[in-house]
Amino acid sequence: MPSASELLDIALSAAAAGAAVLAEAADERDASPDALGLRTKGASGDVVTEIDLRAERAIRAVIAEHRPDDEVSGEEYATTGTGSALRWSIDPLDGTSNFVRGLPHYGSSVAVQDVSSGTWLAGVVHAPELEHVYSAGAGLGAYRESRGTRRRLHGPAADATPVLLAVGFSYDAEQRARQLTDLPARMSAFTDLRSVGSAALGLCLVAEGSVDAFIETDLYEFDWAAGALIAEEAGLIVKRPATMRGGIVAHPPHLPVD
Numbered sequence: 001m002p003s004a005s006e007l008l009d010i011a012l013s014a015a016a017a018g019a020a021v022l023a024e025a026a027d028e029r030d031a032s033p034d035a036l037g038l039r040t041k042g043a044s045g046d047v048v049t050e051i052d053l054r055a056e057r058a059i060r061a062v063i064a065e066h067r068p069d070d071e072v073s074g075e076e077y078a079t080t081g082t083g084s085a086l087r088w089s090i091d092p093l094d095g096t097s098n099f100v101r102g103l104p105h106y107g108s109s110v111a112v113q114d115v116s117s118g119t120w121l122a123g124v125v126h127a128p129e130l131e132h133v134y135s136a137g138a139g140l141g142a143y144r145e146s147r148g149t150r151r152r153l154h155g156p157a158a159d160a161t162p163v164l165l166a167v168g169f170s171y172d173a174e175q176r177a178r179q180l181t182d183l184p185a186r187m188s189a190f191t192d193l194r195s196v197g198s199a200a201l202g203l204c205l206v207a208e209g210s211v212d213a214f215i216e217t218d219l220y221e222f223d224w225a226a227g228a229l230i231a232e233e234a235g236l237i238v239k240r241p242a243t244m245r246g247g248i249v250a251h252p253p254h255l256p257v258d
Contacts, residue, residue: 203227
């Protein structure tokens, strides 16, 4: 079994390959929005582009080069390599709606798990337009590299103000209505609200201390796999869903969130 550090190096390379596709595609988008190959999948508002597919192929190619027998599960393509000791969970473009509308909060997310124990070993969220690369390895801490500067992440300060809650909303109308109904009670411990539009980056924002907690109640594993480990390695309490689809909560010990 490779070490967490070795797996993190592969995850960094794989996420960088996906992010490079996104960066090139952002220029294409600005020149001609029709170049995205936009279509809707599932619920209204849940969109996929040709860029999602290209980025996932780039990520899978890097993983296959280094770990050809590992299982790989992604958002856009079928799972491959089932039955292996390690499983990669990838979201080639988390924050697709942001990307389509020209907002900078999107990126490629890559994480790897020890199948037998369920332990997440490494995770990377690479946001090319923000020029941020968030990363973590099990037991190695969480970091953000940006414009040549690398710093360790420790979550929000206990005396941070204003106290910000980051949330995400489902594309499903009924789920979204429930989320909005629950918000007033959740806001009792917070002074303001943010919705980033990317679960992966929402978790990373808590890890770096830009917001104080993140909650989203309707996600798939590839949405949170890397970001959850980054938040955890930054010292946050992370409650993952027990199934491939469900809700996630990340918060510091000094700020309990129901």
